[in-house]
Amino acid sequence: xxxxxxxxxxxxxxxxxxxxxxxxxxxxxxxxxxxxxxxxxxxxxxxxxxxxxxxxxxxxxxxxxxxxxxxxxxxxxxxxxxxxxxxxxxxxxxxxxxxxxxxxxxxxxxxxxxxxxxxxxxxxxxxxxxxxxxxxxxxxxxxxxxxxxxxxxxxxxxxxxxxxxxxxxxxxxxxxxxxxxxxxxxxxxxxxxxxxxxxxxxxxxxxxxxxxxxxxxxxxxxxxxxxxxxxxxxxxxxxxxxxxxxxxxxxxxxxxxxxxxxxxxxxxxxxxxxxxxxxxxxxxxxxxxxxxxxxxxxxxxxxxxxxxxxxxxxxxxxxxxxxxxxxxxxxxxxxxxxxxxxxxxxxxxxxxxxxxxxxxxxxxxx
Numbered sequence: 288x289x290x291x292x293x294x295x296x297x298x299x300x301x302x303x304x305x306x307x308x309x310x311x312x313x314x315x316x317x318x319x320x321x322x323x324x325x326x327x328x329x330x331x332x333x334x335x336x337x338x339x340x341x342x343x344x345x346x347x348x349x350x351x352x353x354x355x356x357x358x359x360x361x362x363x364x365x366x367x368x369x370x371x372x373x374x375x376x377x378x379x380x381x382x383x384x385x386x387x388x389x390x391x392x393x394x395x396x397x398x399x400x401x402x403x404x405x406x407x408x409x410x411x412x413x414x415x416x417x418x419x420x421x422x423x424x425x426x427x428x429x430x431x432x433x434x435x436x437x438x439x440x441x442x443x444x445x446x447x448x449x450x451x452x453x454x455x456x457x458x459x460x461x462x463x464x465x466x467x468x469x470x471x472x473x474x475x476x477x478x479x480x481x482x483x484x485x486x487x488x489x490x491x492x493x494x495x496x497x498x499x500x501x502x503x504x505x506x507x508x509x510x511x512x513x514x515x516x517x518x519x520x521x522x523x524x525x526x527x528x529x530x531x532x533x534x535x536x537x538x539x540x541x542x543x544x545x546x547x548x549x550x551x552x553x554x555x556x557x558x559x560x561x562x563x564x565x566x567x568x569x570x571x572x573x574x575x576x577x578x579x580x581x582x583x584x585x586x587x588x589x590x591x592x593x594x595x596x597x598x599x600x601x602x603x604x605x606x607x608x609x610x611x612x613x614x615x616x617x618x619x620x621x622x623x624x625x626x627x628x629x630x631x632x633x634x635x636x637x638x639x640x641x642x643x644x645x646x647x648x649x650x651x652x653x
Contacts, residue, residue, distance in 0.1 A: 290414030315421020352404030354412025395592035450593035452479035464488025472543030485512035621645030
C-alpha cells in the first residue's frame with residue numbers, strides 16, 4: 288500500500304512511501320477504502336519543511352484528514368454500518384468523552400482529541416485504506432456519515448471546510464438577511480463562507496484578499512456570490528469597504544486569514560454592535576489597542592471546526608444542490624503526484640486539490 292506520510296509532532300515533513308501495511312481492524316472497527324481525499328491548509332503548513340524528526344513509527348502518521356470512501360470491511364460487533372456504505376469521515380479518531388466540549392457534542396475541540404491524518408499514530412486518507420476505530424463510534428456515532436446518493440466522493444471529501452464555514456456563519460454569527468458581510472481570505476474557508484453568507488441573505492458580500500488570488504479564486508468567488516472584491520495589497524481596505532457599504536456599515540466580518548492586521552482593519556470597519564468571527568489563525572502577537580471592542584460594543588467570536596449539526600446540514604445542502612462544492616474542486620491528482628498538488632495550492636493556482644489512490648505497484652508501474 289502507498290501513502291503520503293508525515294513525520295514530526297507539532298511540525299514535520301512529508302514522505303511518499305510504498306510498502307505500507309494495510310490496516311487490520313478489530314471487532315468494533317470499520318475499514319474504509321478511500322475514494323477521494325482533499326489537501327487542507329493544515330497540511331500545507333508542513334509542506335517544504337525539512338526538520339530533524341526521525342523517520343520512525345513514533346513520529347509518523349499517514350496524512351489526509353479530509354476523506355471519503357466506501358466501507359469494505361466491518362468488525363463482527365458493528366451493527367450500524369455495512370460493507371458497501373458510502374461514507375465521509377469528519378476525522379475524529381478519539382476523544383475523552385467527558386470534558387465540557389464532549390458533553391456538549393463539540394467533539395472537535397476536546398482537549399484530548401486525536402485526529403485521523405493529523406495526530407501521530409492516527410492514520411488518515413492519503414492512502415488506500417483507513418481504519419475507523421470502534422471506540423470513537425461508541426462515544427461519537429456521527430464520526431462518520433452516510434453520503435447522499437447524488438453527492439460524489441469528491442464533494443463529500445471537502446465537507447470539512449464547508450462545515451467549518453457553515454458553523455462560523457450560520458451557527459455562530461448574528462448575520463441577518465439584508466446585512467453586509469466582509470470575508471477576509473480567498474481560500475476554501477473564505478469561499479465556502481461566501482456561499483453560506485449568500486444562503487443567509489447577505490446584501491453585499493465583500494471578499495478581501497491579495498492580488499495573487501485574482502486569476503483563479505476571484506473568478507470562482509464571483510460565481511459563488513461575491514459582490515465586491517477588495518485587493519488588500521493594492522488598495523486601502525478600510526476605505527474601500529466603507530465606500531461600498533455606506534451608512535449601513537458592516538454587521539459581520541469573517542476572518543478566514545488570521546494575521547493581526549486583519550483584526551486591526553476589522554475593528555476599523557465593523558459598525559457598532561457588529562460581530563467579528565475569527566476563523567483563521569496566526570502566531571503573531573497583537574501590537575495595537577483593541578479598546579474599540581468595548582467602546583463600540585463589538586462581539587469578537589473565536590471559531591474552530593464544526594459539529595454534528597454543521598455536518599448534517601451541509602450534507603443536506605449538497606444533496607439539494609444548494610451549495611456548490613464542484614466549483615471549489617479545481618484539480619484532481621494521484622497521490623504519487625502530491626507535490627504538484629501542494630504547489631498548486633501554495634501558489635493560489637488551486638482552491639481544493641483532490642488526491643486519489645493511483646493503484647501503482649511497489650515498483651511504481653501502473
